[in-house]
Amino acid sequence: MTAEALQQRIDAYCARYKVPRRTGGLPPYPAGERETRQHRDWIVLYKAISRFRQRQTALPTSPERAAALKAQDGRCPICLVEVGVEGQTAHQPQPGAALTIVHLECNELLRRVLTLGPSVLDRLRSCAWPEPRSSGNEGGRSR
Numbered sequence: 059m060t061a062e063a064l065q066q067r068i069d070a071y072c073a074r075y076k077v078p079r080r081t082g083g084l085p086p087y088p089a090g091e092r093e094t095r096q097h098r099d100w101i102v103l104y105k106a107i108s109r110f111r112q113r114q115t116a117l118p119t120s121p122e123r124a125a126a127l128k129a130q131d132g133r134c135p136i137c138l139v140e141v142g143v144e145g146q147t148a149h150q151p152q153p154g155a156a157l158t159i160v161h162l163e164c165n166e167l168l169r170r171v172l173t174l175g176p177s178v179l180d181r182l183r184s185c186a187w188p189e190p191r192s193s194g195n196e197g198g199r200s201r
Contacts, residue, residue, distance in 0.1 A: 061110070064106060064107065064110050067103060067106060068084075068085065068103065068107075071085055071099055071100070071103050072085055074099075075088070075096050075099075083107075084103065084104060084107055085100065085103070087100065088100050120143065122157055123143050123147075123157070123159060124143060125157075126156070126157040126158060126159050127141070127142070127143060127145075127159050129156075130158065130159065134159070134160045134161050134164050135148075135158060135160065136160055136161075136164035136167065136168060137161065137163075137164050139161070141159055141160060141161055143159070145159040145160055145161055145162075146159070146160055146161065146162050146164075146165040147159060147160075147165075148160045148164075148165055148168055149165055149168050149169045149172060
């Protein structure tokens, strides 16, 4: 949702319920109107504004994304396949870590590994590429 679309929704709410417009903010809470259509519309508007603000603070700017992609040679550091500016911002385990752009699937893999901890890598390796089983004939005897 764009800032203009959000402002249009706010303006429409204010006009519909005849409440004062606040510059760039949430209209006043409809006190005494719980469980009414106005209350439900206010809740929807509140959630839309909250989501919009979260996205605004979470998404790096295009120049930052372009710089990150340049540092990565335009490739996802997980799968090494080309990724564009539309890629996901990688889940970072520590605040302040360098911005990294990855594919959606790679970001999900990264999130899962970070959730399960470093020992999951060894377990994953043994599951994906198991060691060949011995036949039990190493003693040189065969029947």
